[in-house]
Amino acid sequence: MKTSLKLIAETLKLSKTTISWVLSGKGSEKGISEDTQRKVWECAKRLHYQPNLLARSLHTGKSSTIGLIIPDITDSFYSKVARAIEMEAEEQGYSLMICSSESDVERENRMIRLFKAKQVDGIIIAPTKKSQVEIKALMIEKYPFVLFDRFFPELDTDYVIIDNENTSYRVVNGMIKSGAKKVALITTNSHLYTMWLRGEGYRRALQEAGIGMGEQLVGEVKFDHYEEEINYILDEIFAHVPDVDGFFFTTHILALEAFRYFSERNIDISKGYELGCIHRVSAFRALAPRMHIARMPIQEIGEQSVQILMDRIHDKQNDMDVPRAIKHVMLPCHF
Amino acid sequence: MKTSLKLIAETLKLSKTTISWVLSGKGSEKGISEDTQRKVWECAKRLHYQPNLLARSLHTGKSSTIGLIIPDITDSFYSKVARAIEMEAEEQGYSLMICSSESDVERENRMIRLFKAKQVDGIIIAPTKKSQVEIKALMIEKYPFVLFDRFFPELDTDYVIIDNENTSYRVVNGMIKSGAKKVALITTNSHLYTMWLRGEGYRRALQEAGIGMGEQLVGEVKFDHYEEEINYILDEIFAHVPDVDGFFFTTHILALEAFRYFSERNIDISKGYELGCIHRVSAFRALAPRMHIARMPIQEIGEQSVQILMDRIHDKQNDMDVPRAIKHVMLPCHF
DNA sequence: CTGAAAGCGCTTACAG
DNA sequence: CTGAAAGCGCTTACAG
Numbered sequence: 001m002k003t004s005l006k007l008i009a010e011t012l013k014l015s016k017t018t019i020s021w022v023l024s025g026k027g028s029e030k031g032i033s034e035d036t037q038r039k040v041w042e043c044a045k046r047l048h049y050q051p052n053l054l055a056r057s058l059h060t061g062k063s064s065t066i067g068l069i070i071p072d073i074t075d076s077f078y079s080k081v082a083r084a085i086e087m088e089a090e091e092q093g094y095s096l097m098i099c100s101s102e103s104d105v106e107r108e109n110r111m112i113r114l115f116k117a118k119q120v121d122g123i124i125i126a127p128t129k130k131s132q133v134e135i136k137a138l139m140i141e142k143y144p145f146v147l148f149d150r151f152f153p154e155l156d157t158d159y160v161i162i163d164n165e166n167t168s169y170r171v172v173n174g175m176i177k178s179g180a181k182k183v184a185l186i187t188t189n190s191h192l193y194t195m196w197l198r199g200e201g202y203r204r205a206l207q208e209a210g211i212g213m214g215e216q217l218v219g220e221v222k223f224d225h226y227e228e229e230i231n232y233i234l235d236e237i238f239a240h241v242p243d244v245d246g247f248f249f250t251t252h253i254l255a256l257e258a259f260r261y262f263s264e265r266n267i268d269i270s271k272g273y274e275l276g277c278i279h280r281v282s283a284f285r286a287l288a289p290r291m292h293i294a295r296m297p298i299q300e301i302g303e304q305s306v307q308i309l310m311d312r313i314h315d316k317q318n319d320m321d322v323p324r325a326i327k328h329v330m331l332p333c334h335f
Numbered sequence: 336m337k338t339s340l341k342l343i344a345e346t347l348k349l350s351k352t353t354i355s356w357v358l359s360g361k362g363s364e365k366g367i368s369e370d371t372q373r374k375v376w377e378c379a380k381r382l383h384y385q386p387n388l389l390a391r392s393l394h395t396g397k398s399s400t401i402g403l404i405i406p407d408i409t410d411s412f413y414s415k416v417a418r419a420i421e422m423e424a425e426e427q428g429y430s431l432m433i434c435s436s437e438s439d440v441e442r443e444n445r446m447i448r449l450f451k452a453k454q455v456d457g458i459i460i461a462p463t464k465k466s467q468v469e470i471k472a473l474m475i476e477k478y479p480f481v482l483f484d485r486f487f488p489e490l491d492t493d494y495v496i497i498d499n500e501n502t503s504y505r506v507v508n509g510m511i512k513s514g515a516k517k518v519a520l521i522t523t524n525s526h527l528y529t530m531w532l533r534g535e536g537y538r539r540a541l542q543e544a545g546i547g548m549g550e551q552l553v554g555e556v557k558f559d560h561y562e563e564e565i566n567y568i569l570d571e572i573f574a575h576v577p578d579v580d581g582f583f584f585t586t587h588i589l590a591l592e593a594f595r596y597f598s599e600r601n602i603d604i605s606k607g608y609e610l611g612c613i614h615r616v617s618a619f620r621a622l623a624p625r626m627h628i629a630r631m632p633i634q635e636i637g638e639q640s641v642q643i644l645m646d647r648i649h650d651k652q653n654d655m656d657v658p659r660a661i662k663h664v665m666l667p668c669h670f
Numbered sequence: 671c672t673g674a675a676a677g678c679g680c681t682t683a684c685a686g
Numbered sequence: 687c688t689g690a691a692a693g694c695g696c697t698t699a700c701a702g
Contacts, residue, residue: 004678005679005680005681006680015688015690016679016681016689017688018687018688020680020681020682021681032687036687036688048472050451051452051679052452052454052679053454054393054679054680055393055678055680055681055694056679056680058389058390058678058680058694058695059681059693059694061694065453073418073421073433074411074414076409079409079414080409083408083435086435095453097433100421116385117387118388118400119387137383256621259622260617260621262621263620263622263624282592283591283616283618285595286591286597286618287598289599337695339696340695341695341696349672349673350673350674351697352672352675353673355696356672356697366671366672367672371671371672387695389694390678390694390696391696391697392678392696393678393679393680393694393695394678394695394696394697394698671702672701674700674701674702675699676700677697677698680693681693682691682692682693684692685689685690685691686687
């Protein structure tokens with residue numbers, strides 16, 4: 001038989017109440033004798049008692065668990081944020097459930113519903129473009145949640161993002177300062193506001209420098225088949241702008257794929273080209289030590305997301321009538 | 336008020352029982368009139384009813400959830416296996432909780448206890464070397480679990496691993512066939528049986544080829560500070576064996592770090608060197624397209640781990656007296 | 671065709 | 687100092 005409060009109570013001929021008080025550390029506070037307390041602890045240990053957290057949560061109405069939904073667990077950016085969130089949550093006494101939406105709206109919606117059904121206390125989401133149905137439901141129900149990395153300008157939710165426009169601007173600016181005159185933009189998913197902003201920063205940098213831009217320097221990669229498509233797109237750029245001397249990648253995934261292309265085409269990018277990218281992966285130090293990189297503030301994203309969520313959770317549990325203001329956190333990248 | 340069975344029952348002036356039957360799809364089976372069923376569904380939808388899975392699990396004794404513990408969620412191998420496991424589990428009607436042990440035994444033990452307290456139906460673990468306390472507890476309690484990637488030869492548990500010895504052998508053999516004569520081994524964590532076996536494969540390949548080996552060709556990197564240590568270790572190898580012409584890395588992380596070293600030292604590994612590695616990351620296609628790589632059978636590891644766990648879970652739920660035999664699955668890598 | 675009742679394992683007012 | 691009792695939201699034998 002599984003060890004439960006009841007079993008301990010019967011063994012010791014005490015009530016479940018007493019056992020519960022002692023084991024939850026309220027023994028002395030409730031005035032239970034030292035002697036009894038010792039016996040209870042001893043017995044719990046002997047029978048390897050493990051409280052059933054489901055039962056506890058069912059009663060208390062809180063699970064001390066938060067859910068995290070990311071588009072892709074194998075993406076180094078998201079997995080690093082996941083780790084930061086896990087650490088921060090743990091510090092706050094919460095455990096984390098991680099799910100991957102695989103950038104699939106339906107999957108993401110399912111995950112949100114599942115988290116709610118499992119009574120997580122709050123949810124952190126890096127949403128997919130069209131995920132509004134369940135997100136709106138969360139808003140209506142006042143279910144604690146916070147978005148990160150991506151958000152919906154038309155929805156008034158908490159979110160934690162990086163300053164995409166300015167980050168891009170600074171990276172591209174650095175490339176120009178280093179001598180690049182014809183900088184190409186390699187990007188993807190521009191329908192995401194986050195990605196669109198990265199394009200804006202690129203454009204502003206070129207404009208300010210009085211450097212020409214144009215359709216021919218912009219490569220929009222469809223993310224579904226980026227491996228093949230990037231070949232075509234880079235080929236096109238080289239064909240139309242033979243003197244291209246810089247590539248700004250809006251994500252590390254595109255950059256890595258481009259390196260594969262350069263290698264296959266025997267293009268030596270170590271001279272004559274300036275490269276730029278948002279988010280650093282370790283391979284870059286070998287592939288392109290001189291690349292202009294904006295490092296994601298992983299730690300800060302994790303901490304802020306958890307912190308905001310904690311506030312929402314506590315507000316809800318304390319039944320605040322006047323909710324605190326929506327938080328929009330925009331973090332700078334590291335250079 | 337939160338929508339519950341009770342609320343629907345009161346609204347419809349029916350019993351909770353009826354609502355429960357209908358909503359769990361057993362309406363017709365239990366002979367509940369079409370009309371009532373329609374009403375129940377309509378009402379549930381209107382009130383946005385979401386069953387409380389905690390309550391259900393508490394009653395049924397199963398949570399339809401499995402736990403996964405990996406040493407590092409940001410490691411591309413583990414995160415890919417995690418994704419494979421998530422997909423496979425979902426197909427079996429289970430959802431997944433992922434935790435990272437950060438290669439910390441105490442953390443891992445805590446995670447195992449937490450999973451049990453949350454009543455997950457089973458656990459999949461890529462264990463840290465010394466994690467035996469809670470693993471043994473799982474064995475004693477007959478709690479369903481399966482190890483992957485790493486295992487304990489002295490413990491009789493289910494596990495899914497790759498054929499480490501033979502994989503290494505084949506990679507190094509390929510390097511030798513391509514002309515390498517002085518192949519260095521760059522490895523780490525050799526106290527892990529898994530890693531030790533990879534060294535064994537290397538040694539067998541050299542031996543069979545009648546190629547000399549020796550202390551000077553073996554670099555054991557302490558994993559804690561591998562970034563700095565690999566510099567020292569590679570420097571040593573070049574110093575003592577100037578004509579070294581091959582490097583076999585037992586993990587992709589070491590290989591990536593070595594590429595950074597080669598780049599910093601201006602060593603052109605594209606000629607005159609054979610390289611080998613277990614597990615492929617996308618950067619390799621740009622860094623060293625000719626590298627000899629054994630690709631991890633990610634999908635198979637995920638599927639097999641989940642499958643074995645499912646069997647254990649079902650056996651337990653059906654109270655099998657005669658447990659089925661322990662499963663040791665050893666998968667080949669892809670070449 | 672439908673319902674009353676017990677129970678999963680906890681917590682927590684309330685009572686003495 | 688300790689206990690009896692209710693309740694969290696479900697499911698499921700049992701009864702009619």
